Amino acid sequence: MTNLERNWARAALATMFPSGAHPNVPGADKVDGGASLEDVCRTVPPRVALGLRAAVWLVALAPLFVVFRLRTLPGLESDVRERVVLALLSSRLYVVRQLSLLLKAFGALIFVAAPGVRASIVGGSVSHESLVRLGRKKKEVA
Amino acid sequence: MAGDENLPEGAVVDGASIGADVDEAFDFVVVGTGAAGAVAAHRLADLGFVVAMVEEGPYVKTRDFGPDVISAFRTLMRDAATQAIEGRSFIPLLQGRCVGGSTVVNSAIAWRLPDDVSDDWSKRFALAGALDGEALAPHFDALERELHVEDVRDESLGGNNREFLEAIARRGIERHTMRRYAPDCAGSSRCLQGCPTGAKKGMNVSYVPWALALGARLYCSCRVDRVRVEGDRATAVDATSRSGKRVVLRARHGVLVAASTIQTPNLLRRSGLRARAIGRHFQAHPGIGVAGVFDRPIHMDFGTTQGAETAHFRESEHFKVETIAMPPELLAARMPGAGADLMRKLGEYPNIAVWGLQIRSEAEGVVKTGFGGRDKVVYSLTDRDMHAARKALTFVATLMLEQGAREIWPGVFGLPSVMTSLDEARGLEDGPLDSRAYGFIATHFFGAARMGKDPKTSVVGPEFETHEAKGLFVVDSSVFPTNLGVNPQHSIMAVARLAATRIGERAASSRAA
Numbered sequence: 001m002t003n004l005e006r007n008w009a010r011a012a013l014a015t016m017f018p019s020g021a022h023p024n025v026p027g028a029d030k031v032d033g034g035a036s037l038e039d040v041c042r043t044v045p046p047r048v049a050l051g052l053r054a055a056v057w058l059v060a061l062a063p064l065f066v067v068f069r070l071r072t073l074p075g076l077e078s079d080v081r082e083r084v085v086l087a088l089l090s091s092r093l094y095v096v097r098q099l100s101l102l103l104k105a106f107g108a109l110i111f112v113a114a115p116g117v118r119a120s121i122v123g124g125s126v127s128h129e130s131l132v133r134l135g136r137k138k139k140e141v142a
Numbered sequence: 143m144a145g146d147e148n149l150p151e152g153a154v155v156d157g158a159s160i161g162a163d164v165d166e167a168f169d170f171v172v173v174g175t176g177a178a179g180a181v182a183a184h185r186l187a188d189l190g191f192v193v194a195m196v197e198e199g200p201y202v203k204t205r206d207f208g209p210d211v212i213s214a215f216r217t218l219m220r221d222a223a224t225q226a227i228e229g230r231s232f233i234p235l236l237q238g239r240c241v242g243g244s245t246v247v248n249s250a251i252a253w254r255l256p257d258d259v260s261d262d263w264s265k266r267f268a269l270a271g272a273l274d275g276e277a278l279a280p281h282f283d284a285l286e287r288e289l290h291v292e293d294v295r296d297e298s299l300g301g302n303n304r305e306f307l308e309a310i311a312r313r314g315i316e317r318h319t320m321r322r323y324a325p326d327c328a329g330s331s332r333c334l335q336g337c338p339t340g341a342k343k344g345m346n347v348s349y350v351p352w353a354l355a356l357g358a359r360l361y362c363s364c365r366v367d368r369v370r371v372e373g374d375r376a377t378a379v380d381a382t383s384r385s386g387k388r389v390v391l392r393a394r395h396g397v398l399v400a401a402s403t404i405q406t407p408n409l410l411r412r413s414g415l416r417a418r419a420i421g422r423h424f425q426a427h428p429g430i431g432v433a434g435v436f437d438r439p440i441h442m443d444f445g446t447t448q449g450a451e452t453a454h455f456r457e458s459e460h461f462k463v464e465t466i467a468m469p470p471e472l473l474a475a476r477m478p479g480a481g482a483d484l485m486r487k488l489g490e491y492p493n494i495a496v497w498g499l500q501i502r503s504e505a506e507g508v509v510k511t512g513f514g515g516r517d518k519v520v521y522s523l524t525d526r527d528m529h530a531a532r533k534a535l536t537f538v539a540t541l542m543l544e545q546g547a548r549e550i551w552p553g554v555f556g557l558p559s560v561m562t563s564l565d566e567a568r569g570l571e572d573g574p575l576d577s578r579a580y581g582f583i584a585t586h587f588f589g590a591a592r593m594g595k596d597p598k599t600s601v602v603g604p605e606f607e608t609h610e611a612k613g614l615f616v617v618d619s620s621v622f623p624t625n626l627g628v629n630p631q632h633s634i635m636a637v638a639r640l641a642a643t644r645i646g647e648r649a650a651s652s653r654a655a
Contacts, residue, residue, distance in 0.1 A: 017474075021482035022489035043216050045516070048224040082481035089480055090555075094578050097555070098232060101475070108474035109212040118209060121470045121491045122443040 001041060005053060006034030008060035011074035013037075013107040015081040024120050028111040036110040055103040058096065062088055144204035144340030145347030153354040154201060157363030157383030164383075167392040168194040168359070169649070171379045172400060173366050173409065176243020177631045178618035178638035179400030180345035180353065181285070185642035186398075187356035189650065194391045195353065196381055197362045199240035204347060207336030211471045214335040218247050225404075229507065229522035231578040233428060236585050237402060241362050242346030244402075245631060248585070249333045249448035249466075250323040250342045252291045253628035254282050255636070258457060267594055267623045272604030273637065281636040281643070289343045290325040293318075298329035300445010302495045305436070306465045307450050309545035317452040320464075323348075324446070331467045333447035364389050369397050369413040369614055376413075376614035395649040396613035400638060403587035404517050406620040407509040410591060410601070415610045419601050423589035424507040424521060425625040428582040430531065431466055431476060431498040432538045434547030435487075440495045442467040456502065456627045460526070461534035463541075466498040476581060478551050478559035497542065499534035500586075502627035503527045509590045523582075528575045531582075539567035555579040586630050591620035605648070606641040617641040 001009070010033040019027030037056070041049040063069045063076055066087045073081055088100040112118050155164070169191035172183040179195060187193045202217050215223040220239035227233040238244035255275055264270035271277060285291070294303065299319065310317035323343035330338050340347050354360060363384040370378040376397045381389040401409050407421040451464035468476070470491050477487050507521025523531070535552060539561065542550050549562045554573050561567050573579070594600025597609035606615045617638045619630055626633060 016480040016484065017488075018481055018485060021485035025485055025489050027485065040212075040222075044222045044224050048221065085480045094231075104480065105475035108471045109215070112469075112471035112474065113210040113212045118470060121488055123441075123492050 001034070001038040001053065005056050006038060007074060008072065009037040009056045010034040011081070012056060012059045012085070012103060013111065015073065015078070015085050016104055016107050017111045018078065018082075026117060026120060028107065031111055031114045033107065033110060037106060040106055040110070051099065051102055052106060055099040058099050059085060059088060059103060145351050146201070146203050146340070149351055149354050153359055155359065155361045156201070157361060157389070158200065158385055160383040160385050160387045160389070163388040164361075165390040165392070166194070167394060168192045169393070169395045170194075170398060170645075171196065171391045171393040172398045173369070173379060174243060174400035174402065174618065175241050175345055175350050175360070176238065176400065176402060176618070177245050177345060177634040179398070180242065180349035181635045182398050182400060182617050182638040182642035183358055184349040184353040184356070185639050186646050187353045187358045189643075189646040191395070191646060191649070193353065193358040195350070195358060195360045196364050196366055196379060196389075196391060197241050197360065198365045199238070199362065201241040201346070201360070201362045202246070202336065204337065204340040207332070207338050209332060209335060209469075211335060211469050214247065218336060227426070227507070227519045227521045227584055229520055230576070231522075231582070233521070233582045233584050235404075235426075235519070235587075236583070237404065240346070241350055241360065242344045245344040246336050246346050247334055248631060249320070249446075250344065250631070251448060251629040252286065252321045252323060252632040253626075253630075255633045256626060256628055259624065259626050263623050269593060269604060269623070273593060273621075278633070278636045278640055281639040282632065285632065285635050285639065289323040289348060291321055291323055292325055294320050294322060294327065294446045294449040298327045298446050299449055300329055300331065300442070300467070301440040302442045302467045303445055303449035303465050305440060305495055305545055306497055309541045310452050312544065313541070315452060315454040317450065317454075320446070320449050320451060322446070327446055329445045331443050331445055331447050334469065361389060361391070366401070366409060367412065369399065369409065371414055371611045371614065375612045393613070396615055396645060398615045398617050398642070398645065400618040402618055403590045403620045404509055404519060406616060406618060407590045408511050408515075408517050410608070410616070411511060413611075413614070415608060417597065417601050417608075417610060419592055419599055421509040421590050422506070423592050423623075424509050424519060425505070425588045426503060426507075426521065426584045427500045427586040427625060427627070428503055428523060428527070428531070428584050429498050429500040430535060430553070430580055430582055431468065431496045432535065432542065432550060432552055433468075433473060433476065433494055433496045434542035434550040435490050436493045436495060436547055438546075439492050441492055442494065442496065453628065455534070455537070459533055460502040460504070460530040460627070462500045462502070462627060463534065463538055464498055464500065466496050468496045476551070476553060478553070495542065495547070497538050499531070499538055501527055501530050501534065502625060506589070523577045525575060528577060531580065532571050532573050532575075535573070536568060536570040539570055540564055543567055553581045586625065588619050588622040588625045588630070591616045592623050593621040594623070605644060615641065615645055
């Protein structure tokens, strides 16, 4: 991915998962979405990586044909960015919808895997360590 | 300590670190270590044969399973879980690609082959005695004994399953907790990411290590290029290790292919088989999840991932309904919208339940070889399937609202993304019949190397041997003539055990002769 694509990806993810909307859940602007998505592109098959990059371009250039502004996504105000992304996700064109959804799905995977995010969403009720300890204890008792 | 520790020394050959070409001989070589391959390998080893297992993916140990779905996708799933069925719509499909195959990332649900399916196979495909309930019964018994199959216990049920059972009870229809291979389930709700406690008896902690203990050898991170057929007989497996070395595993008695419905057909093609039936009659169980927000805590992060179901509509309406606790990242992808509203919804995760439907689809697809040799599945749902999906979706949506959900997210394009009343939910039955409007996902696969007596319409005969090459057997769900309408792992394992028993006994008698 180029620097430009990384910036677009970061803006797209921060638009989909913004800060400040929920008191307990941090936003994706704390995550380097561009670098993470680039990392994903290295591990998925080439055609999927191509699809993800196409999705980044689609979202970045969408302001031109959604709100008719001569800007890319990062250059818009946050409420307009959100409007653009929502329009893509609910587009009547199946390909547009699917590409935007692909980016949203990977955005969610990246975002929730960031430190502290999962615990903030689930409320931290069961930790990984406690489960592993429980499994060991059960086997020792058996 | 999980069952994947303390393995016999030298039993596992890791293809990521092989430094030289390998050429070794065994009685049998088994391709794949999922539900079919692991059970078949263990059975043959138990019958006294020298067995090699080859697996394309790595051996990821229980101690390395974490909570992040993205890490699980990258290490445990084929193509990092980005595969999709291509047809009228793209349907994501999930397959494990690691030692243990999809049993590492599924919910370990044990359903015996339903009687109506067994009868159908006997009548329509003339497989009575070869692949029916009676022939499989002793194998189901053995598997259930060895894997300690039991109903989900109350202490690990969790809120998602409990609410579902209550809701169904109110309707007065059949419902039950799942029977599973997880006798010590701690309710981690992490079946999809690899069980962190080793309680789930996936093949990675059961039949694979058990086969190794009986003297079998495992070659992991080795991709099988082809089965070598010399004359009319399978003689070896040619593979390439992840480190780039050539791995030749010679088979004195035979090669058992258990690479899964999607990989097996193309492996047979790469091995030179040309039967017209290869790749045809692919079937699946497409599913959809419906999320509902309650005013009380559900806590999907605790409890058995899939612990309750009803098969009430399986025969009459062609669908089954079950719970599926979704980790937050997968749920976020399914939640409607984006931005501030999505984040508010995500903040409600502790109060969200997800129940799913699974269609016994009548559609048949084709497994092809795509660009660059990739496995390509072309498959589109029929009108009957879409009617079943709409009916099932309506059932689940109304069930959630009756149980007290404040709002539900059915995820149908063209209909409201958030529904709050029963009237709205009932409208789902008049929803679009275009599969592109729905968020299907596919997990169970069948056919594509069907069993039958006629070489023109099938790939293997009743003894699991291919019509074209002696000593080349297919023992996974590729041989199933149809789908089942229930979770297939148990039937896949029983069929593989039956196959390995027959193949082993035949080899033993020929060796004695």
